[in-house]
Amino acid sequence: MDIDQLRADTPAVAQLIHFNNAGAALMPTPVIDAVTRHIQLEARLGGYEAAGQQSQEVENVYTAIARLINARTDEIAVIENATRAWDMAFYSLPLRPGDVVLTSSTEYAGNYIPYLQLKQQRGIEIRVIPNDEHGQVSLTALKALLDDQRVALISLPVIATNGGPVQPVEQVGALARAAGVLFLLDACQAVGQMPIDVQKIGCHMLTATSRKYLRGPRGMGFLYVERALCQSLEPAFLDLHAASLQSAEQFTIRTDARRFENWECNVAAKLGLGAAVHYALAQGIEPMWQRIQHLGEYLRLRLAEIRGVTPRDLGAQKSGIVTFTHDQRSAAQVQQWLAGQETRINVSISTFRSTLLDMQQRDLLEVSRASLHAYNTEAEIDTLIAALRRLPTI
Ligand SMILES: Cc1ncc(COP(=O)(O)O)c(C=O)c1O
Numbered sequence: 542m543d544i545d546q547l548r549a550d551t552p553a554v555a556q557l558i559h560f561n562n563a564g565a566a567l568m569p570t571p572v573i574d575a576v577t578r579h580i581q582l583e584a585r586l587g588g589y590e591a592a593g594q595q596s597q598e599v600e601n602v603y604t605a606i607a608r609l610i611n612a613r614t615d616e617i618a619v620i621e622n623a624t625r626a627w628d629m630a631f632y633s634l635p636l637r638p639g640d641v642v643l644t645s646s647t648e649y650a651g652n653y654i655p656y657l658q659l660k661q662q663r664g665i666e667i668r669v670i671p672n673d674e675h676g677q678v679s680l681t682a683l684k685a686l687l688d689d690q691r692v693a694l695i696s697l698p699v700i701a702t703n704g705g706p707v708q709p710v711e712q713v714g715a716l717a718r719a720a721g722v723l724f725l726l727d728a729c730q731a732v733g734q735m736p737i738d739v740q741k742i743g744c745h746m747l748t749a750t751s752r753k754y755l756r757g758p759r760g761m762g763f764l765y766v767e768r769a770l771c772q773s774l775e776p777a778f779l780d781l782h783a784a785s786l787q788s789a790e791q792f793t794i795r796t797d798a799r800r801f802e803n804w805e806c807n808v809a810a811k812l813g814l815g816a817a818v819h820y821a822l823a824q825g826i827e828p829m830w831q832r833i834q835h836l837g838e839y840l841r842l843r844l845a846e847i848r849g850v851t852p853r854d855l856g857a858q859k860s861g862i863v864t865f866t867h868d869q870r871s872a873a874q875v876q877q878w879l880a881g882q883e884t885r886i887n888v889s890i891s892t893f894r895s896t897l898l899d900m901q902q903r904d905l906l907e908v909s910r911a912s913l914h915a916y917n918t919e920a921e922i923d924t925l926i927a928a929l930r931r932l933p934t935i
Contacts, residue, residue, distance in 0.1 A: 706856025
């Protein structure tokens with residue numbers, strides 16, 4: 542990879558060290574340009590007129606996303622964030638009383654809350670797939686759980702918001718297909734970070750966001766729904782983009798995945814997402830994944846050298862999201878200390894509120910999270926380590 546070029550495309554790296562890519566990564570110049578160009582076009586022409594002029598570019602966003610995850614263009618819906626994309630898929634599923642949803646202990650609270658809501662409203666059951674010795678879902682346990690005919694859905698994140706294991710999603714997908722069970726995959730932290738191929742994984746639905754590892758603008762995300770499934774899922778919400786009114790009594794719903802979208806959207810951000818996908822594809826997802834994993838391993842090794850710091854990541858395969866605790870300082874104190882360095886260092890905090898099951902199992906309330914992208918460097922990691930070593934202890 543041409544790291545110098547990656548960094549040249551990322552203006553902010555001259556001023557700060559950004560290790561909050563799992564929160565929102567720094568946008569590269571082509572993304573910033575795509576967004577600002579469109580805002581300027583809107584200012585010059587009018588919003589609808591600008592969208593009209595860019596209609597082919599907007600279509601190209603779908604083609605690019607489809608290419609990124611090896612899907613078809615008509616299987617992609619562009620939705621304002623990963624959560625709403627996920628909701629649109631989940632709440633369209635015809636789940637009935639007694640139906641079982643299987644998830645992992647690494648599930649994101651934003652997804653777990655809807656399970657609980659449907660447990661309360663419709664009487665579905667939630668079961669958490671036990672973990673294996675590496676902390677990732679146990680495929681043996683999953684196989685056994687799938688013997689229950691009431692299992693209607695497997696739904697889990699590829700990579701949790703607080704890092705941890707990269708789940709064995711291809712094996713989960715194969716088990717789901719063999720059992721005839723739907724598989725909804727939250728690839729929010731995975732898309733842009735690692736290769737994601739919906740054909741290989743065999744998931745029926747997948748969600749992702751723009752602003753994290755894809756490096757797109759905020760307020761954008763997307764949903765993939767397999768073509769064979771799409772028309773049998775009736776979106777929980779409809780509007781005049783997703784459906785058309787045929788008479789005072791009748792409407793028809795679009796047949797493609799855009800039935801999960803709504804009409805009004807931030808066209809500049811959508812084009813920015815498209816630019817981000819093109820940028821990621823041009824860098825090569827596999828080399829980026831190799832580099833991110835390498836940087837993650839390097840940071841974990843260096844963290845382990847610091848007295849009082851405990852790396853917290855589990856998993857046979859780990860990602861670029863690196864978490865740790867400090868035995869004398871809270872995650873907020875660590876964050877504040879790093880932000881106050883001569884060269885500001887951005888890290889974030891992951892609390893039990895976003896991954897309750899996992900944090901409870903590991904008896905953790907919070908962790909510091911340093912999430913690395915391919916444009917980060919070993920030198921930046923060394924600066925972080927030096928700053929952590931200087932952190933005043935009690
Ligand atoms: C695993 C996971 N799923 C879903 C989301 C939600 O994404 P969004 O904020 O784009 O809705 C996040 C955000 O942190 C996440 O980490």
